Amino acid sequence: MQAYLGIDIGSISTKGVVIDADAQIIAHSYLWTEGDPIGAVKRVLAELKGQLPPAVDVVSVGTTGSARKLIGTVLGAQVVKNEITAHAVGTMSRVPDVRTILEIGGQDSKIILLNNGIVTDYAMNTICAAGTGSFLMSQAKRLGLAIDELGEMALKSQNPTRIAARCTVFAESDLVHKAQIGHKKEDIVAGICNAVVNNYLNNVGKGKKIAAPTVFQGGVSKNVGVVRAFSQVLGHEVYVDDFGHLMGCLGVAVLAKTKGNTKSFDFNIQEVSFVTKGKECEKCPNNCEIIYVYRNDDLLDSWGNRCERGVAS
Amino acid sequence: MWRSFFEELGLNVVVSPNTNKAILDAGINASIDESCTSAKVYMGHVEWLIGKCDYIFVPRIAIYENGDATCTKFYGIYDIVRATFPQAKLIHINIDYEDGQTEWNAYKKLGDELGAKPAAVKQAYKNAAAALKNYELELQAAQHALLQSPKLKVLIVAHPYNIYDALIGEPIVRALESLNAAVLYADIPDIAHMCEKSKTISRTMYWRYNKHLTGSIVHYSDKIDGIIFMTTFPCGPDSLAIELIQRKVKDIPMTNLVIDSNFGEAGLHTRIESFIDILEAKKETSK
Numbered sequence: 258m259q260a261y262l263g264i265d266i267g268s269i270s271t272k273g274v275v276i277d278a279d280a281q282i283i284a285h286s287y288l289w290t291e292g293d294p295i296g297a298v299k300r301v302l303a304e305l306k307g308q309l310p311p312a313v314d315v316v317s318v319g320t321t322g323s324a325r326k327l328i329g330t331v332l333g334a335q336v337v338k339n340e341i342t343a344h345a346v347g348t349m350s351r352v353p354d355v356r357t358i359l360e361i362g363g364q365d366s367k368i369i370l371l372n373n374g375i376v377t378d379y380a381m382n383t384i385c386a387a388g389t390g391s392f393l394m395s396q397a398k399r400l401g402l403a404i405d406e407l408g409e410m411a412l413k414s415q416n417p418t419r420i421a422a423r424c425t426v427f428a429e430s431d432l433v434h435k436a437q438i439g440h441k442k443e444d445i446v447a448g449i450c451n452a453v454v455n456n457y458l459n460n461v462g463k464g465k466k467i468a469a470p471t472v473f474q475g476g477v478s479k480n481v482g483v484v485r486a487f488s489q490v491l492g493h494e495v496y497v498d499d500f501g502h503l504m505g506c507l508g509v510a511v512l513a514k515t516k517g518n519t520k521s522f523d524f525n526i527q528e529v530s531f532v533t534k535g536k537e538c539e540k541c542p543n544n545c546e547i548i549y550v551y552r553n554d555d556l557l558d559s560w561g562n563r564c565e566r567g568v569a570s
Numbered sequence: 571m572w573r574s575f576f577e578e579l580g581l582n583v584v585v586s587p588n589t590n591k592a593i594l595d596a597g598i599n600a601s602i603d604e605s606c607t608s609a610k611v612y613m614g615h616v617e618w619l620i621g622k623c624d625y626i627f628v629p630r631i632a633i634y635e636n637g638d639a640t641c642t643k644f645y646g647i648y649d650i651v652r653a654t655f656p657q658a659k660l661i662h663i664n665i666d667y668e669d670g671q672t673e674w675n676a677y678k679k680l681g682d683e684l685g686a687k688p689a690a691v692k693q694a695y696k697n698a699a700a701a702l703k704n705y706e707l708e709l710q711a712a713q714h715a716l717l718q719s720p721k722l723k724v725l726i727v728a729h730p731y732n733i734y735d736a737l738i739g740e741p742i743v744r745a746l747e748s749l750n751a752a753v754l755y756a757d758i759p760d761i762a763h764m765c766e767k768s769k770t771i772s773r774t775m776y777w778r779y780n781k782h783l784t785g786s787i788v789h790y791s792d793k794i795d796g797i798i799f800m801t802t803f804p805c806g807p808d809s810l811a812i813e814l815i816q817r818k819v820k821d822i823p824m825t826n827l828v829i830d831s832n833f834g835e836a837g838l839h840t841r842i843e844s845f846i847d848i849l850e851a852k853k854e855t856s857k
Contacts, residue, residue, distance in 0.1 A: 323840075338843075339839075339843040339844045339847070340844075341840070341844035342843075342844050342847045375848075375851035375854075375855055376844075376847065376848045376851060377823065377848065377852070378823060378848070379825075379844060379845075381841070464817060542591055542592035542593070543591050543737070544591060
């Protein structure tokens, strides 16, 4: 059986899927990158291999995420694609008529608008990470709660507290104030969930028309309180997929499938040693940071130089 | 224009090199931190020139005809440079139409200070203005020819001092060209004509350079596939103008790239690549 591999290497987590010819997921893996993208990918590959039936032949590979170029080089990937396109393609393979994809991760958030199966617009948070997962994490800690308790607790609230959400620093002081004047904990938690939604719609989704069907992804989509807040504000159902965290790698696997440029992939790549080296060029005042990738001591590729002076020899 | 003006008067012109990290770092050190990245780059270039020439030319350009203003950095840069580098010998022009300081008056005064004869100054100014006009016409013709290109056409809406900068803007142009897009620049079409056209988007915008760029969007709106705004952090006029345009212009895909002094090229590539994906998909389906 022919199959296709997609890997999404983010700053925090690394995700991988293998899909069959009908774009159905037949193996998947999700683990922390831990600052070592190549090591994480090797671990993901080991997990995927363990889940696959013996007769499967992976014939095309795609990579996405912030380490897509490095891992694409290491794996000899046929497709190396940015995460926005990858997420859109992956989501459409599950919800073909999706119009809006909301995504809130640990430190970034995006919105992708689609119409008739093509991406028409997107936006990402710029310099500010307010209202993302790390904000929820720090506020949960402040309230003495585990991050996965927040959602259930928010659902208990009848009367969410209003919390200033423009800036994390102000939100935090407002939060303390609201607790001190006697708001209930579940109301405050629900208030935080609403704040995340309002912050997202004001900063990332500003002025964009959020049409149904809407899919919500990223780590924060596991928080049912935020899901409910989105549904209430938008006035329509917000769909959360159990595989929501895999949409990037799924998308790039689908792209690898359509690419058609097939070549049997060898999972034994785990035993090959890959070494990367970063070096400043020093041939002009720009001092470009050049990355060299070695496979068993042979230079595989290099990048990062702005001009020919930095070409690896 | 200034270059040919000086050369017409028989002076040697020393120009600082393309911006590199050393120049940017020097500029950051010579500026207050709230200053915009472009002004920091400018300060870096001034510092590079110190000791390499007799005079450093720092124009003050404030107000043109009809009260068209530049941004406050253009108002203030001469005084900022003078206060930051008291050891530097400066020459300047002061363009401020509300104060009777027309472009010609400004150059006349400068020529005077340089000890040139009035007739020579007049001739140098005339030739310099003509040289500038020719240069602009060449750029306009080249850009017009690019409209026939079968490639995806992307209009870059950015101030020339940002987008043509080797360190700040060029990586964006390179990324677009490597993705096989044709790059058009909003600052190339004729400024007076474009300022007039900008009125269909806003009648009250008063920054001359932003009017120019905005007018180009109107001018090219039916000839391009997408718009990329490129601005340096923190630019006051751009932040207002871009917000306004994004609300008023609806049917062209657009994205906004904000560059600051500690930018990473990775995020830039992700944004540009996905934007080009959108334009390609849109073009495919409209066929």
